[in-house]
Amino acid sequence: MDEKRATNLEEVWLHFDPHKPLPANSKYYVERPGNALQRLQRWLLREQPSPKYFYSGHRGAGKSTELNRLIADEKIQGKYIVIPYHISDYADPMNLSHVDIIFSMGTQIFSQYTSEEGYGKKLPKALLNELEGWRGRIEEKVKTVDKTVGASAEANLNAFFLKALGWSKAEETSRKQIRQILEPRLSELISTINLIIAAIIAQEKKQVLVVIDDLDKPPLEKAKEVFYGYHTILMQPTCGIIYTVPSAIFFASEYAALRGQSFFLPNVKLHPPGKPNEKLPAGYETMRNFFSRRASYELIDDKALEAAATASGGVFREFARLIRTAADLAIEANREQIAPVDVERAEAELRNEFTHFLTPENYETLREIERNPHYKDPVKLSPLLHNLAALEYHNDQSWYAVHPAILPLIRELNGNATN
DSSP: OOOOOBSSHHHHHHHTOTTOOOOTTOTTOOOOSSOTTHHHHHHHHSSOSSOEEEEEOOTTSSHHHHHHHHHTOHHHHHHEEEEEEEGGGTSOGGGOOHHHHHHHHHHHHHHHHHSTTTTOOOOOHHHHHHHHHHHHHHHHHHTTTOTTTTOSTTOOHHHHHHHHTTGGGSOHHHHHHHHHHHGGGHHHHHHHHHHHHHHHHHHHSSEEEEEEEOTTOSOHHHHHHHHHHTHHHHTOSSSEEEEEOOGGGGSSGGGGGTTTSEEEOOOOOOSOTTOTTSOOHHHHHHHHHHHHHHBOGGGBOHHHHHHHHHHHTTOHHHHHHHHHHHHHHHHHTTOSSBOHHHHHHHHHHHHHHHHTTOOHHHHHHHHHHHHOTTOOOHHHHHHHHHTTSEEEEESSSEEEEEOTTTHHHHHHHHHHHHO
């Protein structure tokens, strides 16, 4: 990844990709106020068996970037064999099941530990023999759906796990059939995973830590089904696990099952609760640093930079989107610097996206949030937090704000309501 500072607007467009998490040692990284993951790191380094944590934050808050830094930490590496992966590489987040999560976990632990691209280690022969028996039982059932399973005379465990990684992304009919085959065998699958974990711990004298990213991508109801309905199953592997989850799933009575195991990555606070016009200098400085790590200040007007920070709500991905769009608009206008009008147009584009899915009831809830930053109706808040129409911040207690791009619409409604 080229991490030079942009010296022209074409490079600004390139360097402000809102969908690329930063690697652990990126020069683009900006420390937000307070050490974002220090608490989670502290929890993981304590002596405890198989810690499980549910890691959340708004989409685009920087969760993947912070995870990359966490798993590269020397103390974490010293205590754990770390197995990180993105669930979206092996399953469809829009149609995710607990079976996909558990099965992908098993395949990733085995593959990353034994492959040359991973740790390149060997498991005990007795365990490999046991795994071969388990593979045969699974293949015998699955080959009724996937005719290529077990077809090769040279098939082995590595080939099996490689093949198995594609099952969760198979076409819908096959995927459902394979899940139906695997689900009654989940207890056996988890026992098999735990045998692999135990062997790794015995050989390495370290615990195993699985880090699963992109689990915040499924639709909210699907996420609730997986994490509430199958919480007990997700806790059974005998290794440490970090599950990334949508922050909105914590707004329900079922959240009690996750309490004490949850960690929220906060957005950057740009104003105090309920006072959007009162700027917090530390927050704005963080957003300025975000820009200056990637591009020269000469490429953006000061007022445009402040406007982009305000419109982002302190969400890094939203800020990157706004800057990227504004840079493209400036290029279109044959300017060499992003002007306030470019940010205004970029914000208008973002605002229009919200109008496509917000309902009259959503607008009414957002009006309530603007009046009361401590609004507490989990049923109404949950979907708005999931789609970023409402944003969550933390002081001594949580508080909420309307996404700044939507505020003109809400204030227009409030004006109409008083006329």
